[in-house]
Structures are given as structure tokens and as C-alpha cells.
Amino acid sequence: MTDFRYLVVGGGMVADSAARGIREIDQDGSIGIISEDVDRPYARPALSKKLWTDPGFSWDDKVDLHTEETGATFLLGTVVTSIDRAAKTVTTSAGETYGYERLLLATGGKPRSLPGLSPSSRVLDYRSAADYRRLRELADSGAYVAVVGGSYIGTEIAAGIVQNGARVTLVTPDEVLGGHMFPAGLARSFHQRFVDHGVDLRSGRRVEQGTETGDGVSLTLDDGSVIEADAVVAGLGIEPQTQLAADAGLTVRDGIVVSSTLLTDDDSVFAAGDVAEYPDRILGTRRVEHVDNATQQGRQAGRNLADADETYDHTPMFYSNVFDTGYEAVGRVSTELHTLEDWQDPDTTGVVYYLDDDDTVRGVLLWNVSGKTDEARKVLADANALTREMLPGRITP
Known part of the structure; x- marks a missing residue:
């Protein structure tokens, strides 16, 4: 031993x-x-x-x-x-x-799996470097790849591989891509970026069943439509x-x-x-x-x-980059909450605050605004003392 x-x-x-x-x-x-x-x-x-x-x-x-x-x-x-x-x-x-x-x-x-499918060289749950190497092979060969899931991994993968020669279909349960996270106008703008870059969006859809064939993957969606692709990437969390x-x-x-x-x-x-x-x-x-x-x-x-016995007191941020857009966020970012938008340039540069039913800030989204996550953390730390009227202009690009 x-x-x-x-x-x-x-x-x-x-x-x-x-x-x-x-x-x-x-x-x-x-x-x-x-x-x-x-x-x-x-x-x-x-x-x-x-x-x-x-x-x-x-x-x-x-x-x-x-x-x-x-x-x-x-x-x-x-x-x-x-x-x-x-x-x-x-x-x-x-x-x-x-x-x-x-x-x-x-x-x-x-990673959560797609119904009927197990990980293979054509079914990637995209959690490892080995998955990246295989997807790179597929993209470099101009393969047709279905990406399932409209959150961080799904949107990033779809954006990445469509810019590297792959034909891409993205399946998302959101009626508008990003609709579970972003206010309506921002979600529509986000959705359109994918359309403009050639991604085939199947929005408002879920995969009911998948089957791996000898040379590809067949996905049956909940509206009865079928996608026949060379490979599938599951981005389901x-x-x-x-x-x-x-x-x-x-x-x-x-x-x-x-x-x-x-x-x-x-x-x-x-x-x-x-x-x-x-x-x-x-x-x-x-x-x-x-x-x-x-x-x-x-x-x-x-x-x-090693016996430091120190408190972990960091409130983490998260971020994503797709096409020409980048965002950072702290806290809960979900349209289950109320939103207050503070744009410098509508749907291009600005801040979105996410508030609960008591108008207390629970999350901050920084859209094409970098270097402001500490300010977002301070807003969350001071949330009980902030009214809705005090939020616009509080974080500036």
C-alpha cells in the first residue's frame, strides 16, 4: 500500500x-x-x-x-x-x-446522458480532453454535429465548431435561445447571433430518443422531427x-x-x-x-x-464567450427572477440585475462589461440596503 x-x-x-x-x-x-x-x-x-x-x-x-x-x-x-x-x-x-x-x-x-444513447466516438458528453480531441477531428472533417442543450456548454460548443468548419444543429428547450437566463430582448439578440453564423436552431424542442447507427446518430425530437447527424454533443449539465x-x-x-x-x-x-x-x-x-x-x-x-484552517469567503463568478459576445455573472441569473436592465448600448453593452419578489438583488449579469465582478459582488453583499431605484448607473462599463 x-x-x-x-x-x-x-x-x-x-x-x-x-x-x-x-x-x-x-x-x-x-x-x-x-x-x-x-x-x-x-x-x-x-x-x-x-x-x-x-x-x-x-x-x-x-x-x-x-x-x-x-x-x-x-x-x-x-x-x-x-x-x-x-x-x-x-x-x-x-x-x-x-x-x-x-x-x-x-x-x-x-454528465447527464441523452435518452437511448451511451458515450461513444459519435456520442460525446463533452467533459474531457479526449472529447475535445474527438470533436476537433469531426469539425476538421466538416462533419454534421447536433448539439443538445442551450446553456453554457451547448452554446459555446455550437459557436466554436460552426466557426471551425462543422455543420451544426443546436437543440434547446428555450423558445428563444438563452430565454431561461436573459431578458426577452437580449435573448432574441443572442439567438440571432447563432442564426447569423449558420447554426440551425431547433428551439422549444427536446430530444425524446436517440439511436446510434453505423455511421452516425439519429435523434427524435418531441415534435416527431428527426435529426440525422454524424455525431451529437450532449450539453445537459x-x-x-x-x-x-x-x-x-x-x-x-x-x-x-x-x-x-x-x-x-x-x-x-x-x-x-x-x-x-x-x-x-x-x-x-x-x-x-x-x-x-x-x-x-x-x-x-x-x-x-495543510492546516491553514481558513474560511473560504470567495463568492465565485462565471463567464461565457460566444462569437463576438462575452458575459460575466455573479449570483443567480435566471428569468424566474425579475430583471432590471441598465444598458449603455441596448443588448450590446450593459448590466442586468436579477431581483426576487421583494426587489432584493440575487444576481448580476455583466454583458460585454469586463473587470466589474467585484462591483457585482458588492451589489449582492449590500442587496438588502439597495432599492430598485438605486441600481441604474451603479455599475458602469
Whole structure:
């Protein structure tokens, strides 16, 4: 059995940031990273963003996080099946056992699948670098790709590959693309960008059944129409991988429940990233699936693994880039809330505030406005003291 002072289960951006956080405090303690992925930690957002839009964005310089600089030992392509908290060990599907003094669960999430379809070379859930490499092959060959899902991954992938030679159909349940997040006028403008770039939009539709054939994929939509494509990318979100923690007797709700220091019920076990349900100092208990949270929370978890005992007090932002448009946001961005729009240039540059029934701000969307996320956080922190009339002009481009 191999023992590590610090053991991380999960090999994404949380693992990289945690290893670096550990090294800020402990230069010598052994670090093990067990990952189901076959690649070392890499910058996952690049898979749907810069790798499609910037020819100079190289894997080695920009995407590989070079976590080996921390001296961590990597156990790639390896699945952890159980944790023995009393013995302080984890066991893999191959029957190997690894000991730890401190354990970090960074197991992330499992992509939701399309009905009737399993991942293959033509059915991509788009969670890994291997998925990117395969989709790049398809796009470079001018393949016809169906993208299912109108949120972050779906819209970014559709925009990226249509600009790289693929023929693209995007299926979204929104009647207008982005309608679940953006005010009506902004959603219409967002939708039109995709149409103008040649994306075939099937809006207000869901996939009822999929079938993989010898040379492609057939998708039947809920209106009875059929899409015959060379491949399909599913961008339907993830389910947090909490079963390992639950089986070990740790408290699980929407995610693995942790304290403000990212500690679970067990004082030797921490959790961070997509899988962690934590107390945000501004927004309350939440679980966040975005890169800013992965990197910041991962670093804090690493420091706390090495006995820093510090509160995670960062409220994360999220962002997206499609075609000539970029947006950043903090908090809850959903048209289930009321919206107040403050445009410098309508539907092009401005701020959208999302308010609950009491007119309290719960989210801030920055549309083509960069460098203002701290100001958005302050609006959320001061929300109880702000009236609707005080919001216009509060954040300026």
C-alpha cells in the first residue's frame, strides 16, 4: 500500500489548485492525485472556448496546468470505489489501496446522458480532453454535429465548431435561445447571433430518443422531427458525484456538505469544486459548477489540508464567450427572477440585475462589461440596503 500525506480524489482544476495550495504551506508533504481521466489536470474551459477561437492557444502552454510542478504523484485512469475512514484508506476498482492523512474529495460531476444513447466516438458528453480531441477531428472533417442543450456548454460548443468548419444543429428547450437566463430582448439578440453564423436552431424542442447507427446518430425530437447527424454533443449539465462520500457515511444533500473551511463530517476529509455544498458568505448555502469556484475553492482546500484552517469567503463568478459576445455573472441569473436592465448600448453593452419578489438583488449579469465582478459582488453583499431605484448607473462599463 502507498501512503500519502495528502490524497486528492479527482483530477480536474480543483486538484491542481489544491496541490498548489498545499505547497504554499507545506513544501515537502507527499501529494497523490487519483483521477479517472487519462490526462493530467488541464484548464477545462478551454475545451469549449479558446481552443476553438484562438489558433495560438496551445495545449502545452495554455491548457495543461503542469501540476507536476508541485511534485504530486498521478494515478490516472483510476477509479476510487470506496473510502475506509477508520483506516484512512481508499480502494480502487483494481483492488489497490492508498492511505492518507488528509483526503480531498474533488470528484466533480457526471454528465447527464441523452435518452437511448451511451458515450461513444459519435456520442460525446463533452467533459474531457479526449472529447475535445474527438470533436476537433469531426469539425476538421466538416462533419454534421447536433448539439443538445442551450446553456453554457451547448452554446459555446455550437459557436466554436460552426466557426471551425462543422455543420451544426443546436437543440434547446428555450423558445428563444438563452430565454431561461436573459431578458426577452437580449435573448432574441443572442439567438440571432447563432442564426447569423449558420447554426440551425431547433428551439422549444427536446430530444425524446436517440439511436446510434453505423455511421452516425439519429435523434427524435418531441415534435416527431428527426435529426440525422454524424455525431451529437450532449450539453445537459451534470449530476454531482456524491455516491463515494455517501457510501463512506459523509453528509450529502445537493452535494457533499462542507463547513466554511471546506471540511466534511470527518476532520480528515475535505471536499471542493462541483461536488461541494458550502456556505457562501453572501449568497448562503450553494453548490457551484464554475471554474472560478474550482480554482479558488481548490486552493483554499489545499491550504486547509495543510492546516491553514481558513474560511473560504470567495463568492465565485462565471463567464461565457460566444462569437463576438462575452458575459460575466455573479449570483443567480435566471428569468424566474425579475430583471432590471441598465444598458449603455441596448443588448450590446450593459448590466442586468436579477431581483426576487421583494426587489432584493440575487444576481448580476455583466454583458460585454469586463473587470466589474467585484462591483457585482458588492451589489449582492449590500442587496438588502439597495432599492430598485438605486441600481441604474451603479455599475458602469
